[in-house]
Amino acid sequence: MTTSDLADALGGDRHMTRITTFYPRRGRVSGRHEDALTRLWPAYGVDIARPYPPLDTAALFGRQAPLVLEIGSGMGDATVAMAAADPGRDYLAVEVFPPGLGNLLAVVEERGLANVRVAQGDALHLLRHMLAPDSLDAVHVYFPDPWPKARHHKRRLIQPDNVALLRSRLAVGGVLHCATDWADYAGQMAEVLDAADGLANLHDGFAPRPAHRPVTKFEQRGIAAGRQIFDLLYRRTA
Template identity: 45%
Template sequence: MTTEHPDTPSADPTAPGTAPAGVAHPKTIKSYVKRAGRTTTGQAKAFEELGPRFLLPYTGQPLDATSAFGRSAPLILEIGFGMGEATAHIARVRPDDNFLCCEVHEPGVGALLKRIGEQDLHNIRILQHDAVEVLEHMLPGQPLAGIHIFFPDPWHKKKHNKRRLIQTPFVAKLVSRLQPGGYLHCATDWQPYAEQMLEVLSANPDLANTATDAGLGGYAPKPEYRPLTKFENRGLRLGHGVWDVVFRRI
């Protein structure tokens, strides 16, 4: 099994949420697992030079997306972008969309900032904060055109399955932020998690599966905008499968 994310999206029902001084939140699930990592010199330089423009502060207040991006455009939320390889590619091939990207892992944030500079991208903004709290407090009235959750932590052991991010209550929260016609795109390389994703999303009455080919078993063909990352290619060479699940808000 392969994974791109050093801080892979997950759910921990026992972990308290983090919040800046003066912003109180009750205990809640988290959208990530904190893992160690070292920020490189290049990433640190990207923080210094590009952070002021592309990093948004977590305020706990509703986001003014037009002001944050300097334009009005369809807003896509990405939860857990790892080192930002896929994120930068998607932003480059979809310049007419705005991408709000949540990741807590500092080297990953630095890596994406570095890609932003190298590829001259302008349609990405990063929140270095738990996406669950961002959804709850910064996107309450913000209609999202799409949500990306790629390769979240699969929590392989059955006793840990409850920690997976894609669960009925969280999906209901995501759907409540989607505009009609907006999409939710999940991808995983762990088949039991793919089956759970398909089951949970299919059970939501406000979502419709975009996969119409019965031969694919409810899974979607990989959308053209999602690239094959080096981690995914390595997994495919080892014989691992990859499953995309794409649903739209009715």
């Protein structure tokens, strides 16, 4: 992947002055996924790209409803299950992996889900430039890139500055829900979230897996490999 390609994957920010928190994977886009991207993107898609216009979510979804932001939706399994079970809220799924975006769009169409939209690019750019403060009912960060090598820990999404940004976009009472199958990252998440101003842990330490978070194929692989799953739920208090 060239520098230009990477910049496009990050939402058009060609200066790339910020540390990225994900690895922009490449993968083959099947005919089904390509068709879904071509046909459905104009109605369901959001490009995270300069000049980063403010996102009018009421126009995007055709209604004014509580908004859930899912960062790193993968192939969209969790997004589809949660949105189908929660029609009163809208779901905006952010991903950089085109096959995942195409699959999610195809399933959204098949299931007739009116409360799902997808965005391609860096979620931090979306949060910083396109979403208004106090605009989110919930943020889901499920199984983000763990960056297991110590020299790469700075690339992890759950860092103090990023958490402050996430908190600012949540409405008071909104919930930040993180999940990971890397014990080291779970410990770091807990430390960062416990120290963050204006967030309160909804449990005494790690949370039991909430019923609303479906078990995906990705999570099943982690369990099969012997990794423990950690959930953390924090509510914005101020």
